Amino acid sequence: MKEIVIISGKGGTGKTSVSASFAVLGGKDVIVADCDVDAADMHLLLKPDYEISEEFYSGELAIIKQEDCIKCGKCKDVCRFGAINIIENKYITDPLSCEGCGYCARVCPTETIINIDLNVGNWYISNIRTGSKMVHAKLATGADNSGKLVAQVKNKAKELAEKMNKKYIVVDGSPGVGCPVVSSLSGASYVVLVTEPTVSGLHDLKRVYELVKKFNLRAGCIINKYDLNISVTREIEKFSEKEQIDKLAKIPYDKSFTEAVIQKLTVAETDNKIKPLLQKTWENIKNKINETN
């Protein structure tokens, strides 16, 4: 069982559209994991049925038990996040500002502050129309994605893949280069970098590739909307060559991406000129992975 992680560094390059297309092209062979939890949108394309739902806890929140509070204000003085407010003569923590560091609890003379585990949302196992399953999550308002949540989603996907004897896990990775991305990459078999020919697209591609290199992972690049700026496309190709990144595909700008989204479908399911390109790319990725062994 192989894990294909799709990342982009920059947002808006078409990462999720590509990931969801691979999920459809791979069909029954693929378990899908949506680890782009901050702004999850794969569910719009794959319409999961939320068959199994579990609460997810990550981080902590300080709670001040009012009955023992002597209103000394020490907690408010030491809180560097400004998370403790006086409301109607009561000291109360603001869940959106509290980082759960525990400093207030440490200085409280009556030990009336406790940290509770924070419920930051739910994770789900769903059936999707490809005849397979998808693992995904939804964060509560103001909650943060974390390496822990990504690890949870990926571990569940892996368990399912093993149990159901699936060949591939397609992971829609997290954006940026932080903790969730490190967690997305950990345990991966192959990385697909989806980029676009803009200055920030190339900049963020280089940045995220630094991370991929730390894990010594094999990677391939898809340049989406390549014809929008041929000179940056050439720069991306030069960079890929220098770093020995597999050239997977150059996809022209095409309205079929948007048209598919409007119909709540992937580009791999509507009639357009991008579809055969993606089919070829998916076959290509499978060959590259099987070569590695």
Next chain:
Amino acid sequence: MKIVFTAKGKEWNSPVDPRFGRTEYFFIYDDEKNEVSIANNADSSKEAHGAGPKTAQKLFDLNADVLITGNGPGENAATVLNQTGLKIYVGAGDMTIKDAYDAFKNDKLPLFKAKK
């Protein structure tokens, strides 16, 4: 020599955990004494952020000579471990602990070196 595996279980035929920071267990084998011990890493894997460095600290406390894992630690954890002289071997993410040990003995596992 003390060899530590990131592990999903506590037996020789348990799979290697391909993750470093959020590995479930450390499977520790002392080949001079022929002794196996287990260290639980559940507390590190419960961290929302920064599981890698925390796990690296634990590994340092175990006083290991060799680590065998999947892709290898991330940058923060690697920075810590590089100071310790620990040798890290990767590419065992799909193996059982037994198979990973045999591969290591036969020089089949690549040494982890973060590319610059």
